[in-house]
Amino acid sequence: MAIFLDPPLWPAHGRLFAHLISDTSLSELHDFAHRAGISGRAFDRDHYDVPDQRCDELVRLGAQQVDGGTLVRILLASGLRVRARERxxxxxxxxxxxxxxxxxxxxxxxxxxxxxxxxxxxxxxxxxxxxxxxxxxxxxxxxxxxxxxxxxxxxxxxxxxxxxxxxxxxxxxxxxxxxxxxxxxxxxxxxxxxxxxxxxxxxxxxxxxxxxxxxxxxxxxxxxxARPATAYRRYVQAVREEYRHVNDADFTKGRTAVVRHLLKLEPLFHTAAARNLWQAAARRNLQAELAGLERDGLDQSGSGIH
The missing domain is CATH 1.10.3210.10 (Hypothetical protein af1432)
Structure with a gap:
């Protein structure tokens, strides 16, 4: 897991900005940004925009500086890249x-x-x-x-x-x-x-x-x-960001209830076409998410440590 930063070449508001990304997870990226005192308003779906005067400090804090092309390739490989049509x-x-x-x-x-x-x-x-x-x-x-x-x-x-x-x-x-x-x-x-x-x-x-x-x-x-697994994880992260005012424990509890409810729906999709197109993938995604939520719930409650 690593944090990467490209050169500050992007003009806006009278200054130059760089992009800050993670090669693994948005949670890691948000944690780093929080420790560095970067405002949440600087986050743009898959990266933070940071002004040029912060770049040296971010490198001292552990961000690895790479050229712009390398940063894009890292972001693509991570599966976190948000396509233009999703913006x-x-x-x-x-x-x-x-x-x-x-x-x-x-x-x-x-x-x-x-x-x-x-x-x-x-x-x-x-x-x-x-x-x-x-x-x-x-x-x-x-x-x-x-x-x-x-x-x-x-x-x-x-x-x-x-x-x-x-x-x-x-x-x-x-x-x-x-x-x-x-x-x-x-x-x-x-x-x-x-x-x-x-x-x-x-x-x-x-x-x-x-x-x-x-x-x-x-x-x-x-x-x-029913999105592909990587896109489904982006969807879940986007939902989490909409509830950023809710603490992790409460969000995990609430999201777990939502996912369990969806898995109990029979049918999950009501038209034959939707069942053929989306039901199998949707259930796989929901089951994988539920497993992760249940692990998070155990970790947060401490009941998973004996």
Whole structure:
């Protein structure tokens, strides 16, 4: 395990910045940054931006200085590199085009939603998550060989439009926002009610029998669980960062309950297409995460030491 630093060559705010990374884990990187007194605001998904005047000090504290190309190769090999398409700023244009395809007469509403999804406090429930849900719905539609109802797509846009990290309350506030904004946009009342119903459903991910629209949205929302192992670990880390105000013991306890609940869901995915595409990988990821959480829980309680 090591911390690496490239030369300060990147201009911003009237000075030059370097990138600080770990070759192993974001936890190691955060620990080093904390010891060095680097603000959490300097973290950008897979690295810290540090000003040139801090570089010599960081090397004295143990960071290894390498050239920029070497740093990128180390980050890629670590599996921690966040692709450009997963970064909020890079997704405004493709998401704006998707909104235009969905509701072209209301660009201002699309702009408001994009601003909400790009809020600074978000780490997982961000524009990358929105795009993933929309693309997962595209995948399910391809398997069904049919066009999905517009209410389903609108619900995807609104389902985490309000995000404060309070389960149940966020979904309700997002549904109310959908009712307000879509009614003001002049959409049919039946379609507005359906979109809001679907948003509320993402609180439980438990559509009733025959609720095909609910099944599609819930499956798309949970498709993140089936990411490749490295990407799944990034997802888990992003969730942890959204709850950075919670101490490790409480987060481990809460996350353990969430993962156990997901593993008990039968079915985890409600459409046949989603089960075929994602269920096996999702269960592997969840089981691996649960094993790690249970180890962390033992370590934190001390009950694992005899």
């Amino acid at each position: 909020n700023g890079a997704l405004v244009r493709p998401l704006a085009q998707r909104w235009n395809d969905l509701l072209s007469n209301h660009p201002d509403l699309g702009g408001e939603l994009l601003e909400r999804w790009g809020e600074d406090h978000r780490r997982y429930h961000d524009r990358a998550h929105l795009l993933n849900v929309l693309e997962s719905l595209d995948t399910l539609a391809d398997h069904l060989q049919e066009r999905l109802p517009r209410a389903v797509m609108l619900a995807a846009w609104f389902h985490d439009a309000v995000y404060r990290g309070v389960a149940g309350e966020d979904e309700e506030a997002s549904a109310v926002l959908a009712e307000d904004r879509l009614s003001a946009a002049g959409l049919p009342a039946v379609e507005v009610a359906e979109a809001a119903r679907l948003v509320r459903l993402t609180s439980s991910h438990d559509p009733g029998t025959g609720d095909s629209a609910g099944a599609l949205l819930c499956d798309a929302d949970l498709s993140v669980l």
